[in-house]
Amino acid sequence: MPSMAQNGRVTTDFKQSNQAHNSNAFARREEIRQQRESLPIASVKERLIEEVKKHDVLIIVGETGSGKTTQIPQFLFSAGFCREGKSVGITQPRRVAAVTVAKRVAEECGVELGQKVGYSIRFDDRTSGVTRIKYMTDGLLLREALLDPYLSRYSVVIVDEAHERTVHTDVLLGLLKNSQDRKFPPLKLIIMSASLDARVFSEYFGGARAVHIQGRQHPVDILYTLYPEKDYVDAALVTIFQIHLEERHGDILVFLTGQEEIEAVERLVQERLRQLPESNRKLVTVPIFSSLPSEQQMRVFMPAPDGHHVDSHIQVVLATNIAETSVTIPGIKFVIDPGFVKARSYDPAKGMESLIIIPTSKAQALQRSGRAGREGPGKCFRLYPESEFEKLEDSTKPEIKRCNLANVILQLKALGVDDIFGFDFIEKPSRAAIVKSLEHLFLLGALTDDCKLSDPVGHQMARLPLDPIYSKALILASQFNCLEEMLITVAMLSVDSVFYAPREKLDESRTAAKCFASPDGDHITLINVYRAAEDLLEKRKWVPHTERNEKIFKAKSEKIFKRWCKENFINGRSVRHARDIHSQIRGHVEQMGLRITSCGDDMLQFRRCLAASFFINAALKQPEGNYRAFGTGQVVQIHPSSVLFQSKVECVVFNEMVQTTNKYIRNVTRIEYMWLTELAPHYYTMQS
Numbered sequence: 001m002p003s004m005a006q007n008g009r010v011t012t013d014f015k016q017s018n019q020a021h022n023s024n025a026f027a028r029r030e031e032i033r034q035q036r037e038s039l040p041i042a043s044v045k046e047r048l049i050e051e052v053k054k055h056d057v058l059i060i061v062g063e064t065g066s067g068k069t070t071q072i073p074q075f076l077f078s079a080g081f082c083r084e085g086k087s088v089g090i091t092q093p094r095r096v097a098a099v100t101v102a103k104r105v106a107e108e109c110g111v112e113l114g115q116k117v118g119y120s121i122r123f124d125d126r127t128s129g130v131t132r133i134k135y136m137t138d139g140l141l142l143r144e145a146l147l148d149p150y151l152s153r154y155s156v157v158i159v160d161e162a163h164e165r166t167v168h169t170d171v172l173l174g175l176l177k178n179s180q181d182r183k184f185p186p187l188k189l190i191i192m193s194a195s196l197d198a199r200v201f202s203e204y205f206g207g208a209r210a211v212h213i214q215g216r217q218h219p220v221d222i223l224y225t226l227y228p229e230k231d232y233v234d235a236a237l238v239t240i241f242q243i244h245l246e247e248r249h250g251d252i253l254v255f256l257t258g259q260e261e262i263e264a265v266e267r268l269v270q271e272r273l274r275q276l277p278e279s280n281r282k283l284v285t286v287p288i289f290s291s292l293p294s295e296q297q298m299r300v301f302m303p304a305p306d307g308h309h310v311d312s313h314i315q316v317v318l319a320t321n322i323a324e325t326s327v328t329i330p331g332i333k334f335v336i337d338p339g340f341v342k343a344r345s346y347d348p349a350k351g352m353e354s355l356i357i358i359p360t361s362k363a364q365a366l367q368r369s370g371r372a373g374r375e376g377p378g379k380c381f382r383l384y385p386e387s388e389f390e391k392l393e394d395s396t397k398p399e400i401k402r403c404n405l406a407n408v409i410l411q412l413k414a415l416g417v418d419d420i421f422g423f424d425f426i427e428k429p430s431r432a433a434i435v436k437s438l439e440h441l442f443l444l445g446a447l448t449d450d451c452k453l454s455d456p457v458g459h460q461m462a463r464l465p466l467d468p469i470y471s472k473a474l475i476l477a478s479q480f481n482c483l484e485e486m487l488i489t490v491a492m493l494s495v496d497s498v499f500y501a502p503r504e505k506l507d508e509s510r511t512a513a514k515c516f517a518s519p520d521g522d523h524i525t526l527i528n529v530y531r532a533a534e535d536l537l538e539k540r541k542w543v544p545h546t547e548r549n550e551k552i553f554k555a556k557s558e559k560i561f562k563r564w565c566k567e568n569f570i571n572g573r574s575v576r577h578a579r580d581i582h583s584q585i586r587g588h589v590e591q592m593g594l595r596i597t598s599c600g601d602d603m604l605q606f607r608r609c610l611a612a613s614f615f616i617n618a619a620l621k622q623p624e625g626n627y628r629a630f631g632t633g634q635v636v637q638i639h640p641s642s643v644l645f646q647s648k649v650e651c652v653v654f655n656e657m658v659q660t661t662n663k664y665i666r667n668v669t670r671i672e673y674m675w676l677t678e679l680a681p682h683y684y685t686m687q688s
């Protein structure tokens with residue numbers, strides 16, 4: 001039989017498809033070239049380069065979609081800023097933006113991702129020795145500064161979307177200001193956003209130069225409701241279907257506040273679709289939120305294979321604010337913005353951090369509308385009246401003013417900044433918040449009596465990219481011989497709820513959850529769920545290990561896993577995310593040389609380790625049935641989602657305190673009170 005390669009017809013076909021491929025690639029390059037040239041920023045390229053040459057700190061304000069994020073790094077590259085092995089580093093507040101923008105810029109440059117253009121985010125590095133344009137999260141650059149305080153590999157650092165004022169951006173600006181004063185030649189710094197109060201930044205950097213770029217590529221119509229909406233989820237649903245039935249062309253991006261809300265809307269859309277005639281059901285939902293595994297997040301950035309024509313499905317992207325800045329989602333023509341966001345809030349007096357739903361700022365509303373109109377004209381439906389828009393805050397309150405600072409202080413200490421009160425923050429956090437966080441780190445053993453980073457514990461904790469209390473738990477677990485279990489626990493605590501309890505099936509879901517429940521509490525219950533999932537996804541029983549079997553096994557186990565999740569009311573996405581995090585932190589602790597062993601069935605040992613780790617969050621049962629938290633003295637109840645809800649255990653440790661109708665503690669495990677005085681005497685002798 002002639003081989004395929006010798007067969008003339010096949011070869012001819014191959015040549016044709018190769019030609020077709022070349023002409024497609026040529027057309028794509030041409031399209032990108034034209035698109036780049038028509039961006040407002042293209043006409044001010046030379047002027048911008050001159051400004052960067054002249055000023056060490058430059059603030060650039062330009063409308064969403066004007067081309068700042070994708071073009072300015074390329075301008076700097078072509079102007080010679082990457083000579084002698086130096087790079088341009090661009091920070092983004094969010095991972096998704098760093099990844100997708102880097103991909104786009106690599107394509108614009110006609111290079112493979114990870115070569116000239118790359119990205120680096122926590123646990124995922126796509127750069128190489130030849131990378132000269134590097135996108136990354138602000139948190140990652142902060143970590144790089146731990147190893148190289150002058151960031152000497154960069155000639156320019158661009159802090160993008162600075163209006164978001166994430167805690168990392170604020171700390172980074174402080175460090176860069178500090179290092180600029182001391183380094184020669186100074187590192188060039190560009191601060192960028194579409195919605196920036198340039199004055200704040202300019203004053204901070206001693207009257208730094210600010211330039212404004214006018215214009216955007218495509219118009220976006222902003223529409224408001226006539227009256228305030230009582231139920232914004234319902235209003236969003238109505239708007240989705242209105243656009244679906246009236247407009248027909250173009251995808252929709254809806255901003256919601258979190259995973260639960262997104263999943264509820266997914267279900268509601270399905271329900272309403274079923275009520276429509278078959279021909280009107282061409283609508284698919286795609287979720288994107290931060291705890292979704294990254295490959296699933298990337299689904300929304302994949303262009304529809306058949307383009308978007310009248311007969312194809314309309315994509316409804318249901319997103320949290322992770323899709324708010326920098327990103328371009330192909331096909332999006334309509335944005336629905338209910339005007340709310342889930343934000344962190346911190347009460348230093350109670351040591352309580354919580355997530356609350358609040359109205360967005362004007363800056364956020366502007367960013368959201370900017371996600372439409374990127375490939376053509378767009379529309380943004382704000383689900384509130386115009387008069388309400390005027391009442392919104394101009395910008396978001398800086399995160400540093402509303403979060404627990406323990407992590408930041410740990411990082412600063414590791415960077416050699418010992419005097420936290422004297423650190424030149426762009427906006428100082430409150431003294432009470434700093435004191436509380438120092439106290440917290442001290443109790444965890446990360447700081448010495450004179451407030452220096454302790455050796456080795458403080459240094460080890462600073463190396464782990466986790467909340468300090470979890471980092472400490474991992475370090476302790478290696479001494480308690482239960483690091484296996486603690487790695488799973490920390491991974492499961494880092495994701496959204498793994499149990500899913502739909503209102504209409506509350507009893508069924510509670511019965512299902514009982515299969516995993518441990519009478520000792522939620523931490524062991526979480527381990528049970530994780531291990532059961534792992535069994536389904538990984539255990540190869542009798543199948544010999546071949547490539548083909550591997551494929552079959554994978555497909556089968558995926559199917560079984562999905563069914564298992566459904567039957568047990570388990571959120572498969574959360575479990576997958578936990579597996580992802582687990583393998584990443586495992587890598588870190590291995591690198592640190594911690595001993596990874598399992599306590600096997602000796603869960604007493606594990607619970608003792610939980611007590612030693614989370615002793616700051618312990619609570620004792622009160623005669624009337626409530627619990628009183630040590631430390632803050634607050635009266636709390638065990639959350640109904642806990643396996644210890646309505647149990648009679650005397651003493652517990654917990655991970656989270658939330659305030660809804662009552663003050664609840666979540667993720668709770670039973671411990672013995674005596675363990676606290678034995679394992680955390682420095683705290684409990686102080687308390688008594």
Ligand SMILES: Nc1ncnc2c1ncn2[C@@H]1O[C@H](COP(=O)(O)OP(=O)(O)OP(=O)(O)O)[C@@H](O)[C@H]1O
Pocket residue numbers: 039062063064065066067068069070071100101104193194217325326327328330370373374375
């Ligand atoms: N991944 C992508 N796919 C298709 N087009 C893209 C992509 N990324 C960027 N573009 C195009 O480039 C334009 C400029 O994007 P860029 O992110 O540089 O703008 P920007 O000024 O930084 O906006 P923003 O302030 O919203 O981040 C977009 O409006 C879009 O037309």
